[in-house]
Structure formats: structure tokens, C-alpha cells
Amino acid sequence: MIVATIHIDNKPYEVQEGDNLLSACLSLGFDIPYFCWHPALHSVGSCRLCAVKNFRNEEDTRGHIVMSCMTAVCDGMRISVKDPEVLEFRASVIEWLMLHHPHDCPVCDEGGECHLQDMTVMTGHNYRRTRMRKRTFRNQELGPFIYHEMNRCIQCYRCVRFYRKYAGGRDLDVSGIHNHLYYGRFEDGTLESEFSGNLVEICPTGVFTDKTLRKHFTRKWDLQTAPSVCVHCGAGCNTIPGERYGKLRRILNRYNHEVNGYFLCDRGRFGYEFVNSDRRIRRAHLRPGTSDRSAELEPSSKEAVVASLEGILANGKRPIGIGSPRASLEANFALRSLVGPDRFYTGMPESESALVSLVLETLTCGPAVSVSLREVELCDAVLVLGEDVPNTSPRLALSLRQSVRRRSLKIADKHCIPLWNDRAVRKVSQEAKSPLFLATVAATRLDDISAATFNGTPDEIARLGYAVAHELDPAAPPVEGSTSEEHVLAACIAGALKAAERPLVVSGTGCGSEAVIIAAAQVAAALHRVGKTAGLSLCVPECNTLGVGLIGGGHLEAAFKEVTSGAADTVVILENDLFRRADAKLVAEFFKAATHVIAIDHLFNQTASHADLLLPAATFAEADGTFINAEGRAQRSYRVFPATDEIRESWRWLYELMQAAGKTDLPLWTTPDDVCRSIAESIDALKPLGQVAPPADFRVAGLKIPRQPHRYSGRTAMTAQVSVHEPAPARDADSALAFSMEGFHGHPPNALLDRYWAPGWNSVQALNKFQSEVGGPLRGGDPGIRVLEPAPDREATYPESVPEAFSPRAGERLIVPLYHVFGSEELSAVSPGIAERSPGPYLGLSPDDAESIGVDEGRNVRLTVADVVLVLPVRLIPSLPQGVTGLSVGLGDLPYVQVPAWGVVTRAKAGD
């Protein structure tokens, strides 16, 4: 960094030469109003609000107005941010924007959290002199997530710049000209992009607002919030859920420079409504007369259930525990403590367990290092092996979209265009892309930015990876029998990765193939051998897949065997619907064999309905918990509101069971910190867990961090219909956060940062005030700690064998998994908006295959895999290789089928 000294209103400041003047001034703490600029979208100079005065030199007293967002900082610069002409001009900009604004703040969804309100107040404009009639627009129906109110638009172009340029969407644009600009779709219809929810935060006013919040609306300042982590995939995005009256109302992005930055995916933002679902288990349940399970589960009292458990756990054969990749470390570890490490099972099927072990081994053995989402954006050549990233780890796909811009930025730099000058960068670079290679079973929503795509079976994808590794380093095993096209592609990929400054390999468990993950590791290892530091990003399916993987335990099939063999008769199932992870017949047999099934979960699901004892588990919104994301980052998530009814944190239930079982050597667990301490003591890889977040007794100047903003209203009257006496706020002994308005309202440690607010900044843009520099890390460091680091300087070793080329089998097809961002994940799929966006279960066939079977799009086919028979409608997927059939995963009530596997597809018979 070259330091430049600039004078702002005659006081010297040190800033970075060439930096953006607006961003530099904001970083210094000056309040310069702005609209069109956004730290992630950069400068375009359209709103003209960020005016400052620039003086040529000390003698220049008149100066001239420039847009700070379009001006580069240079040494010796003299500016004024409060010159009267500047203030007059900024107020005029607001007056212009207000000419047609409806001033419907009192009924506006954005009110109280509106950047336009803030900027209006900041500029001091308050009275409009116009006599014109206001321009009005027709609003569009944009689907279940986004509500549209075009009359509030101030034409800052942010929405379309985010949606199209940043997120690659195509169905939202600006049309019209002069003062009749329309930001919307070509016609009414659901916004296609899975990042549409970010419009809610990108739009500085109330044009695009959260439709799910609107359905149970609450003023923004009335929301109780806490720092949370998304539970809907392995990316581990940081979120700020908001609650009022015991109902979760919405999710906002929580900035983490290393992870999700400014953006979430729609699954993460709108998947929260399962928390409010009427399928929630709210009370403990008991099944009377346990032998044949003919009786229905009945609500019971917590005490009665625990008492009956006492009997079971103390007298029965030793219980086994089935954990879950969607439950927190604390919950999984508590179960493990209840049953003992050798009787703890991770809850993942054998196939997935193997994949997860492989991922963990790859990330801990090196030589490649797993990269954060931010680092992904810096990588200038990417190879994706096997993973349908937009559907399995959506936020990573958004980062990959930014990574291909490296080339553009490099070109712009060569032309001496500052990288924040967005339109100029795009102009000189013509949006040239760095290479992104996609080897997946079928087309993905990243294909549009790829340099080349390859669609094949998992083994073929693995072979491509091996071939790339061999091209990079001849010591890696060669791939026999590949076609010349495959050879050329491998050479081309190897060349691009080698030429890159920061190559990246992306893969994961998505296509269900160990060979693919090994191949990805090989490419990274080969890059390492030829002197490149390669990044590795391995996707895992769930929010704590790596966490439960690190705790370790047997796989699901082994658990089944333990019970069916009679070695155990009691099973405790933690936040896990086994029917989603194993063949229904096996699960049914398992339940039949088990004398006592105890399930702890959020929602009534198939497993819950097989339980003899059911305990209501708190969701992420009602429980503190620590999760490990795909990068290997441990992150703490805090409960947003106290659980109601009999709902409790799973680890608390399990602790109580330990006590009920009469365990002797019980650790003293009163807070999640205590559980974490036990985890750190017994699991090597999780030693640093204690540093993830400040301890429960942490205080700032003796104060807790309030979950309710100081603007929170109605506290004294909220429950007046029940009792006119104001109830005491719920206590939170578990963390430094409080269910209260009182406490420390400044900047707490970032792991506890539960909202962004600063005087004059009521919208999400207040975040600027919490960053070390605008767009940079949070002041004090981003929350979360990496627990997976490879041993340094480890040499790459290559395996001997390479998978065989794909040879189709007569009469059989290779069935591969296909995922959907909306629908494939269990909990979010319960939320109405996500459910609306989710397709029904289907079988994907290439048009040629469909023709050979004699079926068309939408017609039913019969799929037989092992002894499972399914009848499903056909979806034609032109990119699927011939002989390969895609089975939609996790959608609707589709039973579990272990794929990839060979199967038979025939036309459905009458009566199917």
C-alpha cells in the first residue's frame, strides 16, 4: 500500500493512494451519503449523491464538485465533505429523487431500516417544491420471496447491477428511459436467480422487500436478533435472524469477510420458516404400550418422559446413539457422551461417511489448503470436479462467479483503471473471464461463465481429474484409454491451472464418488508438486457434516446391525430423519428390532413417528450451537429467542438423560461453553473450540449484549392481553447475549454482533461502521476459527490406480444424484416459499435415452434400483450423458435411494 496524505476540510489524513475517495472517507468515519455505490458492486457514478468538493491546491478557494465515488485518492488531494455548495447539491439530489417517491414510510416495509430515509435525513432535505403529479408504476408478482413496489424506486441501478452482473441472473433488468425507468422482469413471474433475496438488502429503499417477512410483518426495530449461522448447507454463511412474539420473522445477511461477505442464497434467507411450522414438535411425546407400536404417540409431560427414560436407560441393554450432520457439535457430543464413543454413530450412511472421511483426510493431510469463500473470489483459474455447486453450495457458486472476473480486473489494472471503477473495468476488459472448467454429470447454472464444460459419469469426471494431474506432473499416474478430446481438455485445463497465480480445485461429496474427491486432491497435489499453491474447496452437504465427521463414529448401517443383531435394543436418534438417509426397508427393520426408540428433533417426520419417546429439540433459532463448515471453520450460532413450550436444546435433553441414566462421571455442563470444553478435551482436532466465541460470562463494562435494539418498542405492552404486568425478560445464562434492550449498545466482539446500527445509519449499510475498512474485515477480526489446517510441507503422493473408463451395461443405467437448491435440503424444504420453488421428484433422462425408452417429458417411468421401485415423471435433461440417468435427491416424499448405482428404467405400466 502506498500511503497518500489528503486534506479533508483542512485536516490531514492518511489513506491508500488510488483508493476510492468515497470508500476512503467512509472508512475514516465521515458520513458521505451515497446510493448507487456499494462496496461489493463498486462505483458507477449514477446517483450523484456522494458529491464532495475538490480543490486544486491550497490557494484554490472555489474548488469544484466531484463525485467521490468516481474519484481516486491521490497524495496531496484537498477536499471538503461539508462545503455549502456540496451540501446544497446533495440536498437537491434527494429532492429530485423525492419528486416521485410516495413518502409512504409509515406503511412501507422498508421503514426504519431504509437507506433512503437515512440519506434524506443526512442531507437535511425536507420540503419538496414540486407541483407535479407523481409518476406511478404497476408492480409485478415476483414469486414467493420478493415483494415489488416500484413506486418507491430511486433509480440507483443497484438491483440490476447485483442481479445481472454480480449474480449472473437474466430475468431482471431495467427498461425504459429518462424518468420512466422500470426495474423488473419482462413480465410477471418468479425471479429465477437463487440469489434474489439479496435484492432486499441491495435495494436502498422499499422496492424489493422480503415477502416472507411481509406475511408476518414486524417493524424492523421490533425484531429481536442474534448472530447465527445458516443451517441449510455446508457453506456456513453467517446470518441475523429476527424474531418477535416467538415467531421467526426473517433472515438478514451477517457480514463475515471470510465467508459470505454481503450475500446469502435464497435457501438460506427464506428457509427459516420451518421454525414456525405447525409440524414442530413442541411437547415431549410418549407411546403408550411400547411393544408393537400400534398405539399413537401421545403428548405427555416432560417429567413423565424423562422418568420413563430413566427406566429404559438404566435397565436396558446399553443404548446406541445416532447423531446428525445437521445437529450442532454440542448436541452430537452430548449424545456421544450419553452412549459412549464406541456406541455413537454419526448418522450418515456408509457411503457418505466414507466420502466425509476422505474430505477430512484430504483437508488435514494437504498439501492443498481449503480456502474460504473470499479466497475463492481471488482464484484466477478454477476446476470444478463433480459438484453441482449452485445446487449444493449456492453461496460458493456466487463466489465462483466473482473468481472468473480476475482476468477482467487484471486487464483493467494494465490499463491503469482503478478496480473500483466498475463500468470502466467492464469496458476495457470486455468482461473477459478467467478460466472456469466444469466437469459435472449434467449442466449447471455456472455453465454460462465456464471456459469449458464436461458432462460424464462420476468415474469419467474422476478420470478427467487424474488426467489433469498427470498433465501437470508426469509422476502422477497416466489415464489409459481416454479419447483424444478428453486428452486435449485435460491438457487445456492443466495449462490454465498452471498459468494461474491462484489455481483452485472445487469438488465435494455431491456426486457420491470417492474417486472424484481423490482426483480433486490429486490435481491439487500435482499443482503443489509443480510449485503452485493450489486452493481446495470441498463441498459437504450439511451445516455440520464436518463437525460430526470430526467427532467420529460408526455409520448408519453399522448402527442398524448393532440393533438387528441384538447387541443393542435402545436407540437415541438426534435430529435425524433416518428415512432420508437409508433404505426405507432397512430403517423399518431397524425400528422393529429396537425395543426403545428415542428421537429428539424439531419436526414431526417419519422417524419421529416411529419413536416411542419423542423430545422436542430447539432449532438453530432457539439453541446456541457450534458448527463446522466445509472450509473447516468452526462458527458459533446463538439462539434468537427463548424456546417455548417444552422445546429445549438437544444437548440439554441429552444431559438430562445422562443424569436420568445414572451416569456417574458426569461433567458439569451448565452452558454450551462447558460442553465445548469437554469437546476440546476429548477431540484433538477440536482443541481450539474454546476460542470460537467469547465465554458466557463475557461482559463489556459489566454489561451483556442486548438482542433487542434500543429502538425496540412495545416491551411493556407486548403481553398485556395476558397480564398487564410486564414480565421479567427471559434470562440467558448461556451466553453474553441478553433477551433485553438493556446492555452494551456499542461494537461488541464480532461473534456477538447481532445487528448493524450507528447514529444516522438505520439500514444494513450501517455495517460500514463496523468494518476495519469499508468492504474489509470486521474491526477486531471476523468471527470463526479454522480447525482444519494441513501439516505444512507435506509431499504429494499419488495413488496407483485410476478408475476404469465408463462402460455402459446392457439393460441398465447408471443412476446419479441431482440436487435442487430449493427442495433437496430437509429443513428449508418445509418453509412454504422454498416448497413453492421446489420441483417435484423426477427422473432425469437425456432426450435420446427417453426416446429409446419411448417416453416424453412428464410421462411416468419406473425405476428399479436394487429392490427399490419408484415411479417418477421424466424430465428431459439434454446435458446428461447417454446411459446416465439422474434421480432428484430429497424432493417431496421420494424415498431414499443410494446413488450412484446401477438401475433399470422402463416405461411405467398401467396402474403404476
Place this chain on the structure above:
Amino acid sequence: MERPLTRNFRPDGPFDVKEYEKAGGYEALRKVLTGMSPKQVCDEVRASNLRGRGGAGFPTGAKWAFMPPANGEDRPRYLIVDADEMEPGTFKDRLLMEGDPHQLIEGIVIGGFAVQADVAYIFLRWEYKLAEKRLRKAIAEAYDSHYLGRNILGTDFNLELYLHVSAGRYICGEGSALVNSMEGKRAIPVARPPQQTESGLWGRPTLMNNVETMCNVPHIVKNGAAWFQGLSVCEDGGTKIYGVSGKVKRPGAWELPMGTPLREILEQHAGGMRDGVKFRGVLPGGASTEFFGEEHLDVSMCFDSLAQVGSRLGTGSLIVLDDRTCPVGMLHNLETFFARESCGWCTPCREGLPWIANILKDIEEGRGQPGDLEILEAHTRMLWIGRTYCALAPGAMEPLKSALRYFRDDFERHIRDKRCPWR
């Protein structure tokens, strides 16, 4: 007096390629391709003091020299002729394209050679149907005669020329918006840097000049810079096509020495005011220049002297206001045009211009209110250079700013009497 630009004009249609050749056409191109280096052509144009006729008066030779040297690799390079001509009151480029299309084509090929362009475009205003027809014919003839295409005149110089008809917007005349619209994007200006010569169409080095600018080039090359300089009566070289509209006796356009006094154009060539009407003011260079009154009539119509008295030569197209026409109405008409043509990118222009137009309408129709003029005046400051994204809005403020000065009484009378005195 020599009139190189219009000498071939005939009432019955333009010269075809044979007639153009017979009149000495394409000789300049031959001279260039057989004996001059690109640099020599650029130097000649620079020495001639030709300044851009598109409005800003940028020295043409200097702009050509900004093109990065051709190294054989950075192909293609583009040349674009801005023929969008939508400035109210301006019609000189139309006359040149309709009157002598081959002259423009010859200029393009020479210019293309000078900057080593591979592809040239004429970006034509949508309404210019006759010019389109004549250009298409002339381009086809030029291809047939090897003045365009591969191996022009047997040399190894190649140039493809396309006629691109605009979808019709004033802002498309602004160079960077023009390029955006050609690329299929919204016609919105892009701030410099990058300069177009460095990164223009499709990010390639691109030279952009006005029609009239390019039409001068063959004559400069053929007759030399000194000759061209000698055509004018001021520092800037050459002749200029001056147009006059308004209630004069003979509205029209004439090719005159650059620097001809305003009074001479109005009184001699346009024949003075029509009987019974009196001169009140004139926009000297198209709709986006400042009004002149009586006291400025002796100014010499060239870039520098007009700038000295606070207006601009612009396109050199005079719009005359007379005493039988309401100045408020005239301004309302102009600002309605600019408001409609705002590209919508930046707030002051997008929102300010319609407000201005609305206030002017109110004043014209007797609904003006005290304070309106202050709002208008504030806008003439707020929509100024540097505060808006491009030059459209400041251009729109030039006539307004000066009208509020020159015709203040008329504005105030409208508001006071709650009616237009001319109605």
C-alpha cells in the same frame, strides 16, 4: 470563395461514383494510398487545424494521434462516424450525406488508413431515410470500385464499411453511449477514462468523428494543410456549414469560411428577419448553446471567439428567436426535448429536466408561481458540468441559463399576469 464541402451538391441528387471521380473525387485517397504513410496523413490533418465539427471542437489531428500505434496484433481497430445528428436545429450532416455521400466515404477511407482501422461504421440517425438510401448506394459503388473492402486500390490496405442505422435517441450521438448502443447495451454514456481511442467499440481502439469533420479530410490531404488553413478567416482551419432556422427570410445552410461573423450569416445569407418581426436572440450553435443578443452579432463564428463571449460554436447551427415568439414557449419546447432524451442514468438530469420542463409548461400556460424562476435558476447551477454524468444536461442548461438572463422580464410577466402575452 472556395466551397470544397458542397461544391458537388446538385439539386437532382448526388454524384455517383463516376461523376464523383470525374470531379476529382478519390484522388486524395489515391494520393494517400500510393504515397503517404499513416503518420504523414495524421500530421497533415494536425497541421490543418481541423477541429471536430460534432460540437466540442476537439482538434482532429490530436485525436487521431491518440490512437495507439498499430502493431498488427491489436486488431480489429475501428473508426466510427457519428451521424446521429439529433441536436435540435442542426441538419448540416444530413445535407452532407445526402448531397455528396462519396465525399464522406473517401474521408472515412483516408481516416481509416491514417489510424489503421480495419472496420468503419457510419452511425446514422434513424429518421435520415434519404441519406440512408444514398449512402447505401454510394457504399456499394465504392466497394465495386475497390475504394472499400480488401486491397483497396490494389494496396494491402483493407477497410470494411458498414452503415448502422440507429434506433433513434439523441443520447446515441454522445460517443460512449453510441458505442454502448452498438454493442447492444443501453445507450448510456461511459465516463472516461478509458478513452475511446484506447478502448472503444468492443473494447478495441476506436476513432470517432463527426460527419462534417470526416468530409473535410479528403480536401486537406489533396490540397494541403496550408490551403485548408487559408480557407478560414480565423485560427481554426477550413470552411464550416452554418445553418439558420427561425423567422428569417431564407432559412437554410451555407458553407462559409470558418470564422464568418454572425451578423453576416444572419443578414446576408439568411436574408435578415422576416418582414414585421424583430430579432430578439439567437442560439449560435444548436439547442445546447447559450443565447446571444444584439450586442454579440459581430462575433466571429469560430470555436475560440464564441467561447470567449460565453457560448459555444457547437454545431454551428443558428436558431433565431424573434419578437413574435414566446421565449418561455421556446424554452419549454427545448427542455421537453432534453427531458425526453435524457438517458436516465444520473439523477440531476433524469429528474431535474422533467421538473424544469414542467415548470416551464406551467409558466407558459399561466400557472407559474413566485419562486419558480429561482428553482429554474438553481437547476442551471445544479445540472452543470461535473455534477451530471455527461454533457447532455449541462447542454440543456445553456439555453435556459441565458434565457433567464436575457428574457427575465418575459418570464416574470408570465407569472405576474398568469398568462402568456403571446397567446
